[in-house]
Amino acid sequence: MDRAIVYAGSIPMDTDFLKAGRYAKEGLGRFAEMVFGVNATAACGLSCSVSTTALEISIGVGSIVAPGVLDANPIGGAGAGLAADETVLSVQYLNSNVQTVTIPTSGIVCTIYAVCQESDIDFDVLPFYNSAQPSQTLAGVSNDGQALPTRRTGTMNFIAATTPPSGPAGGIVVPLYTLVVPSNVTSLAGVTAEAGQVFWPTIPELATMTLLKAVAAxxxxxxxxxxxxxxxxxxxxxxxxxxxxxxxxxxxxxxxxxxxxxxxxxxxxxxxxxxxxxxxxxxxxxxxxxxxxxxxxxxxxxxxxxxxxxxxxxxxxxxxxxxxxxxxxxxxxxxxxxxxxxxxxxxxxxxxxxxxxxxxxxxxxxxxxxxxxxxxxxxxxxxxxxxxxxxxxxxxxxxxxxxxxxxxxxxxxxxxxxx
Known part of the structure; x- marks a missing residue:
């Protein structure tokens, strides 16, 4: 795993911090490949609850590890930053809040897809060094007051469809659940969401009797x-x-x-x-x-x-x-x-x-x-x-x-x- 080196008395550069984040992402991705395998996809959490009053489901919090790249777009900027890096590795995507998904119609076999991608968020007007007046900072680059993103995050949203949606640039589409929705129904009462192959057993499950019970059933x-x-x-x-x-x-x-x-x-x-x-x-x-x-x-x-x-x-x-x-x-x-x-x-x-x-x-x-x-x-x-x-x-x-x-x-x- 790579780590950034800094020295006492040296002037920190923006790329020092950006490289530290990139090294951490690559380390986590390579570790995930050791656990699940190269180019494997795995999901954790993301529980699926069907509505008994509407054609809707709710997807809970959780994460997905799936093939991606280090950075599909440049990160940082304002005269510096790091260029895009298309190195392929496992990438983690998070769902931090419960999301509700509407089933398009009844009488279909429907798949719930997670559309995973990275985006820059948390915009803020940042203080910049003012070489003309070092005692005063600039509000944004060139004192223009423009807000800049301060966090790059891997997130996901969910789509219910009968065919896979197009994948986002630098991201991936992951099938999670399949539902057989009867004709002419107005709710999902009695419908079971069948989990797909991406839900692997956890290490504690493998280390206990859970797997043995499944085999001996x-x-x-x-x-x-x-x-x-x-x-x-x-x-x-x-x-x-x-x-x-x-x-x-x-x-x-x-x-x-x-x-x-x-x-x-x-x-x-x-x-x-x-x-x-x-x-x-x-x-x-x-x-x-x-x-x-x-x-x-x-x-x-x-x-x-x-x-x-x-x-x-x-x-x-x-x-x-x-x-x-x-x-x-x-x-x-x-x-x-x-x-x-x-x-x-x-x-x-x-x-x-x-x-x-x-x-x-x-x-x-x-x-x-x-x-x-x-x-x-x-x-x-x-x-x-x-x-x-x-x-x-x-x-x-x-x-x-x-x-x-x-x-x-x-x-x-x-x-x-x-x-």
Whole structure:
């Protein structure tokens, strides 16, 4: 770290003080690079509170460390000062007061951006040395009474937008939070602000049980497709994908002698499980697709997780129960699985329903946690747990009608981030 040197009896120059400030800024910036990494961005504080009465949020006090330059503009002046210095380093920006931000409209996915820049503030009319009359000072340069800035500070203001705003000269725009705002609402009641990757754990958090608790917490479950944002501390993710269960077969006869009497069960979705490397410093997030439940005589949907455009693992949905002839009904096959680093398990078969004069079980296949649908008179039972198949129907309430097969159950993704 550089430090200015002064000597007893020497006349202090304005650049001595300006250099001291510049050296301090560079020292702090280089230290921040040692902690977070070169070109890293980190935020601390800046809590986000949503309004329950308006489309507004409040951002609390806090700071951001982000890539910047020593001085985008000259500092000091009035015949001296220091020239601009475009040396790249980490720069600290502060938010000293709570700021309120208005969300532009409802029905959008909105990001809260911090627009960070340095500016010269605290203007004052300063006394200057008067060489003509040393006993009297000048009010400003050349006694013109002009106020000059006395402090250069790094600050931020906040913008809510669906696309990133343009960055200021010498500054940076940092995404902080994401909000999914429902259509036709007049407040943010019930809306959660999802923190972005810039909120790193603090050293006390890393030194205590906080991180250990996060790692040891039970896996989270995702029931709808979407995006998983990687926390700053994570380097791996544990994923388990289960495909949707297939639907059970219908019945359209009152007895095995008259036709398609006993429908078969749907197959279970595949099951893939693994651990994968992730990079919180990249802009990539994990994209999740959840396999849908197969309706009667429909195949369940495929569940998959991709990262950086590459599929990590996937689990196909179970096939439906179906009649292969007027008096023959075979259970649906289980969905395949691939990409798992721990296992790739094919889902179980649904039970056969009818073989000529014989009526069999027609039950839906169990998923990883059971829940296969039971075969049912006048309608198969729907599955009750992730990836399970629906039950087949047997008999009909009256001739020339159809009894519905039971629906399979949707797939899911279980996940847990790891250091």
């Amino acid at each position: 039970p896996p989270s479950i995702m029931l709808n497709g979407g995006t998983l944002v990687i926390p700053a501390w994570a380097s791996r993710i544990e994923l388990r994908a289960v495909g949707g269960g297939g639907g059970g077969s219908t019945s359209s006869a009152s007895s095995a002698d008259t036709g398609s009497f006993s429908g078969s069960g749907g197959g279970a979705g595949g099951d893939a499980w693994g651990v994968y490397s992730v990079d919180p410093a990249s802009s990539n997030a994990l994209e999740v697709t959840i396999g849908s439940a197969g309706g009667q005589q429909e195949t369940g949907g495929t569940t998959l997780v991709s990262y950086g455009g590459v599929t990590l693992l996937q689990a196909a949905g179970g096939a439906p129960g179906s009649f292969y002839s007027s008096r023959g009904s075979s259970g649906g096959g289980g969905g395949a699985a691939s990409g798992g680093t721990i296992w790739n398990l094919t889902g179980g078969w649904g039970g056969d329903g009818q073989n000529n004069a014989y009526s069999l079980s027609g039950y839906g296949a169990d998923g990883p946690w059971g829940g296969g649908g039971r075969a049912g008179a006048d309608g198969g039972m729907g599955a009750t747990k992730f990836g399970a198949g629906g039950g087949g129907a047997y008999t009909v309430a009256s001739e020339n009608t159809v009894s519905s097969g039971g629906s399979g159950y949707q797939g899911c993704v279980m996940y847990r981030f790891l250091p």
